[in-house]
Amino acid sequence: xxxxxxxxxxxxxxxxxxxxxxxxxxxxxxxxxxxxxxxxxxxxxxxxxxxxxxxxxxxxxxxxxxxxxxxxxxxxxxxxxxxxxxxxxxxxxxxxxxxxxxxxxxxxxxxxxxxxxxxxxxxxxxxxxxxxxxxxxxxxxxxxxxxxxxxxxxxxxxxxxxxxxxxxxxxxxxxxxxxxxxxxxxxxxxxxxxxxxxxxxxxxxxxxxxxxxxxxxxxxxxxxxxxxx
Amino acid sequence: xxxxxxxxxxxxxxxxxxxxxxxxxxxxxxxxxxxxxxxxxxxxxxxxxxxxxxxxxxxxxxxxxxxxxxxxxxxxxxxxxxxxxxxxxxxxxxxxxxxxxxxxxxxxxxxxxxxxxxxxxxxxxxxxxxxxxxxxxxxxxxxxxxxxxxxxxxxxxxxxxxxxxxxxxxxxxxxxxxxxxxxxxxxxxxxxxxxxxxxxxxxxxxxxxxxxxxxxxxxxxxxxxxxxxxxxxxxxxxxxxxxxxxxxxxxxxxxxxxxxxxxxxxxxxxxxxxxxxxxxxxxxxxxxxxxxxxxxxxxxxxxxxxxxxxxxxxxxxxxxxxxxxxxxxxxxxxxxxxxxxxxxxxxxxxxxxxxxxxxxxxxxxxxxxxxxxxxxxxxxxxxxxxxxxxxxxxxxxxxxxxx
Ligand SMILES: Nc1ncnc2c1ncn2[C@@H]1O[C@H](COP(=O)(O)OP(=O)(O)O)[C@@H](O)[C@H]1O
Ligand SMILES: [Mg+2]
Numbered sequence: 001x002x003x004x005x006x007x008x009x010x011x012x013x014x015x016x017x018x019x020x021x022x023x024x025x026x027x028x029x030x031x032x033x034x035x036x037x038x039x040x041x042x043x044x045x046x047x048x049x050x051x052x053x054x055x056x057x058x059x060x061x062x063x064x065x066x067x068x069x070x071x072x073x074x075x076x077x078x079x080x081x082x083x084x085x086x087x088x089x090x091x092x093x094x095x096x097x098x099x100x101x102x103x104x105x106x107x108x109x110x111x112x113x114x115x116x117x118x119x120x121x122x123x124x125x126x127x128x129x130x131x132x133x134x135x136x137x138x139x140x141x142x143x144x145x146x147x148x149x150x151x152x153x154x155x156x157x158x159x160x161x162x163x164x165x166x167x168x169x170x171x172x173x174x175x176x177x178x179x180x181x182x183x184x185x186x187x188x189x190x191x192x193x194x195x196x197x198x199x200x201x202x203x204x205x206x207x208x209x210x211x212x213x214x215x216x217x218x219x220x221x222x223x224x225x226x227x228x229x
Numbered sequence: 230x231x232x233x234x235x236x237x238x239x240x241x242x243x244x245x246x247x248x249x250x251x252x253x254x255x256x257x258x259x260x261x262x263x264x265x266x267x268x269x270x271x272x273x274x275x276x277x278x279x280x281x282x283x284x285x286x287x288x289x290x291x292x293x294x295x296x297x298x299x300x301x302x303x304x305x306x307x308x309x310x311x312x313x314x315x316x317x318x319x320x321x322x323x324x325x326x327x328x329x330x331x332x333x334x335x336x337x338x339x340x341x342x343x344x345x346x347x348x349x350x351x352x353x354x355x356x357x358x359x360x361x362x363x364x365x366x367x368x369x370x371x372x373x374x375x376x377x378x379x380x381x382x383x384x385x386x387x388x389x390x391x392x393x394x395x396x397x398x399x400x401x402x403x404x405x406x407x408x409x410x411x412x413x414x415x416x417x418x419x420x421x422x423x424x425x426x427x428x429x430x431x432x433x434x435x436x437x438x439x440x441x442x443x444x445x446x447x448x449x450x451x452x453x454x455x456x457x458x459x460x461x462x463x464x465x466x467x468x469x470x471x472x473x474x475x476x477x478x479x480x481x482x483x484x485x486x487x488x489x490x491x492x493x494x495x496x497x498x499x500x501x502x503x504x505x506x507x508x509x510x511x512x513x514x515x516x517x518x519x520x521x522x523x524x525x526x527x528x529x530x531x532x533x534x535x536x537x538x539x540x541x542x543x544x545x546x547x548x549x550x551x552x553x554x555x556x557x558x559x560x561x562x563x564x565x566x567x568x569x570x571x572x573x574x575x576x577x578x579x580x581x582x583x584x585x586x587x588x589x590x591x592x593x594x595x596x597x598x599x600x601x602x603x604x605x606x607x608x609x610x611x612x613x614x615x616x617x618x619x620x621x622x623x624x625x626x627x628x629x630x631x632x
Contacts, residue, residue, distance in 0.1 A: 054543055054624045075547045082545020093540045093628065097245035107544045109234045154544070 002028040002051055002162065002193070007060035009046050009216075020046040021057065022216035028195065030161065033188045035204040035224075036197045038213035044197040045166055047213070051195065052085045052164045053077045065161070082111050086155030086192075088165040088184075092147045094139040094154075100146075101126065101135040104153045111158065125153040129183055145176025152183055162193045169203065181206065230550050239557035242530075249526050250562060257523070257566025257608075258573055260516035261600045265574025267512045268596035270581070271505030276589040278501060282494050289363065289490045290456040290468055292323075292475065296484050313479045314450030317379050317439065322474055323456060328467045331359040333455040334379065336442040342435055344396040344407045351392055352434045353409060355442020363455045366431070371403040371418030374438055382440045386414040391432040393419045409435060410445040456487075464489055509596050513603055519566065520607025527559050527615035538619050539627030548620040555619050559612020560605060567604035571597070 009021035020043045028034055036044050049055035050062065053069060062069045064080065072080070094103050101122055108118045126132050129149045139147055148168060155163055165184060169177035181203060188194040196203060204210050205224060212220035243250045294315045320334040336355035341348050358376040360366070366373065373387055386407065393402040393416075402416045420431055443449065458467045468487050476483045531538070538551055578590050 049625050052543070054628075075549075078542065078545050078547045080545075081543065085545075087543045089628070093536060093543075095537055095540070097241055106541075109238070110230055110541065110544055110546045110550060112230050112234075158545075 001030055001063075001065055002026070003061075003063040004051070005061040005063075007050060007057045007062060009043070009050060009055065010058045019216045021050065024060070024216070024218055026211070026218060026221070028193060030193055031188070031191050032193050032195075032209060033185070033207045034193075034195045034209045034211060035207035036195065036211045036213060037199065037201075037204050038219075042213040043216040044213055046216075048164050048166050048195065048197055051162070052087055053081050054087075082107060082158060084161045086152075086158070086160040086163045088148070088151050088155050088163065088168045090167040090170040092139070092144075092151045092171075094147055094150060096139050099136045099138055100131060100142065100150045100153075103139070103150055104157055107154060107158045121157055122153075125156050128156075129153045143176065144172045145179050148172060148176070148180045149183055152180070152187070156187060160192065162195065163187060165194070165196045167197055167199065169198070169200065230553070235553055235557050236561065238554060239561050242534075243558055243561060246530065249530070253519070253523055253526055253562050254566045254569055256519040257516070257563050257604055258570035260512065260519040261567045261570025261604050262574035262577060263512035263515050263570075264509055264596055264600035264603075265571060265592045266577045266581070267508035268505050269574075269578050269590045269592040270588075271501060271508045272593045272596075273581075273588045273590035275498065275501030275505065276591070277587065278497050279494055280589065282490060282497065284365070287490045287494070288458045288461045288464060290458060290464065290471060291488050291490075291493075292319075292454040292456060292471060293486045293488070294450065294453075294484070296486055313482065313484050315454060315475075315485060316449055316451065317443075319475055319478055320451065320454050321379055322478055323454065323471060326467070326470050326474055328459055328463050328470065329456055330459040331363055331457040333357055333360040333363045333457075334439050335360075335452045335455065336439055336446060336448065337452040338442065338446040340410045340435075340445060342392065342396065342407050342409050344405060347396050347398075349392060349395055351389075352429060353442060353445070354429070354434055354436050355439040355446075356436060357439055359457075360436065360455070363457050367421030369419045369421040370401070371416070373418055374436065375417075380440045381438065382444065383438050384412065384414045384441065385417045385438070387418040387420060387436040388416055389420050389430070389432040389434045390422070391430075392435060407435075409437065412441070412445060414441075464491070505593065505596070509599060513599070516600065516603045516607055519604070520563070520611040523559050523562060523608060524611035524614060527555060527612055528618070530558070531555060531615045531619040534619075535622060535627045536630045538622050539624045539629075542622075542624035543628065551620040552613075552616040555616035556609065556612045559616070560608040563604045563608025563612075567601050570600065570604070574600075 004024055004026040007021050007024040008019070011018040011020055024047060036047065038044050046055065050057050057070065064084070069077070069080070095106065098106070104126060105118050105122045108121065123132070126135050129152060131146065131149055131153060134142060134146055139150070142150065163184065168184065169180055172180060184194055184196065185206070196207065198204055207224055209223050210220065211218055292315065294313070317334060320332055323329060324332050333356050338353050339350060340353045341350050356374070357379060358374045361373040369390055374385065386409065388396070388402055396402065396407060397405060402419055404416065406413050406415050414437060456471060458464050468489060471487050472483060472485070475485045541551055574592065578592065581588065581590050
């Protein structure tokens with residue numbers, strides 16, 4: 001459960017104050033599938049970063065799974081990110097010198113899991129994303145769609161409760177975009193909250209709840225018309 | 230994160246950035262090799278010199294005219310005070326001192342030595358039969374100066390091999406005669422190869438009886454007196470007795486210096502150890518330079534991998550883990566560089582040992598340890614700043630690739 005109350009995120013750029021988030025109040029229950037749309041610069045990425053505990057709000061309260069997060073220190077935030085949050089970026093952000101397997105394994109390596117447990121879990125998520133035969137390829141040897149699925153596998157490997165995807169299909173052609181989205185949706189069907197920032201109306205139409213932003217504010221927040229549940 | 234994973238990740242990024250890793254490796258290994266080779270040379274020189282001295286025997290005392298406050302090699306004179314000369318009578322008096330086995334008074338000069346139209350200017354040493362034993366000489370041909378009274382002026386001489394072959398290119402030297410100064414001497418022997426006379430080239434000198442040398446150089450005084458004690462353990466006592474004996478002959482004035490081989494050895498040891506330390510210090514500078522290079526390259530690496538740092542943070546890496554990752558790279562590099570430097574250094578030592586077999590090169594253990602410690606420490610010290618910088622990056626900014 002994600003509970004944002006009157007979240008501000010302001011940036012001082014020169015003598016100008018940029019209100020990237022301006023009084024955002026939002027509750028997202030476990031297992032929801034939410035799309036966030038809005039013009040460029042409206043604060044979508046900033047919102048995702050705040051939800052993912054990568055960025056701290058300037059003001060307001062953020063309660064994640066019943067726990068206030070604004071008073072946690074950097075290490076505690078890192079630990080929460082490691083266990084609960086999975087990030088997926090438009091530009092994949094794979095480590096180029098590591099193989100698909102090593103990229104997917106990385107969060108477990110950072111968390112200090114034993115090699116045997118890592119191997120089993122990594123193979124499992126790679127298989128779930130149909131990447132088993134690409135496990136020992138480096139990112140440069142993979143297609144865009146494959147790279148994004150590696151990134152999804154990596155986001156999944158620690159069994160997070162929330163998946164945050166910032167324009168995950170933005171760099172992909174239509175077919176691989178659809179594949180990636182299908183992968184994300186099947187994970188959501190497994191119970192994970194899925195929050196997708198997108199410019200694509202088709203993508204938004206598939207979500208069950210649509211949020212629109214403008215100038216750092218939530219201007220629309222409603223279930224997708226015709227969506228089940 | 231597990232230590233093995235940390236090392237693996239660090240090694241992987243070093244391996245991927247091969248060129249920069251190799252450059253840093255070379256810089257570090259040059260530094261370490263420089264420490265190893267330079268200190269080996271210093272240490273080799275020390276061992277060589279002390280070896281030469283030890284070969285002379287450590288039961289040797291050297292009596293020099295003039296008083297010295299220290300046990301230095303050259304006696305310093307008091308202003309305005311002319312020391313009394315050492316004379317043959319002093320030497321004779323020492324012969325009666327208990328605990329003294331042999332006495333070799335020395336007169337040293339340079340004189341033209343000629344035979345059948347060939348002339349060479351060579352060092353001439355006036356001494357006695359005992360010089361042969363004190364300096365552990367050997368004969369190539371003939372025999373050494375015969376024993377006898379100190380003041381027995383005999384017109385005989387012993388030549389170094391080089392002098393002999395130059396003055397007598399065709400005929401045997403022994404039995405012939407040479408002119409030294411304006412006197413004729415019969416050659417009774419040619420020195421062999423072994424034996425030591427610090428400060429002289431044994432192949433290029435002429436040895437004549439001490440009183441003959443006094444006449445040629447027109448002097449009553451001795452350059453020094455070499456005294457061989459009968460017992461090494463008694464050397465300090467013998468030294469005092471020698472001093473007392475000369476003092477009583479010089480109206481109670483202590484105007485000579487008696488140095489022991491041990492003291493000379495200790496002095497040379499000090500000098501060469503200082504030299505080696507200096508060399509180590511100079512070589513260490515190159516280690517520091519290598520460290521600064523590591524810092525530079527790591528700073529570049531951090532800025533090139535900003536997005537990666539952001540990603541690691543998004544994946545839940547703590548700041549300390551990021552620091553550890555970059556630090557591990559710097560330390561791995563410096564350790565690998567240090568090991569490579571050891572290999573290069575020891576290889577260079579082996580080569581020097583082959584080229585100059587007389588020089589007992591060998592890196593002192595402390596220098597090797599010092600080089601390794603400085604190498605690794607500079608990896609840590611200079612790697613820490615870039616690693617810290619990486620850890621402090623704002624993950625959102627880093628992910629956006631805004632540098
Ligand atoms: N680190 C930052 N420093 C200054 N301004 C920022 C920073 N991050 C975002 N902004 C500003 O905040 C606003 C919202 O940005 P962002 O959340 O990236 O928008 P979106 O993802 O909707 O395009 C923009 O005006 C952007 O310029
Ligand atoms: Mg954005």
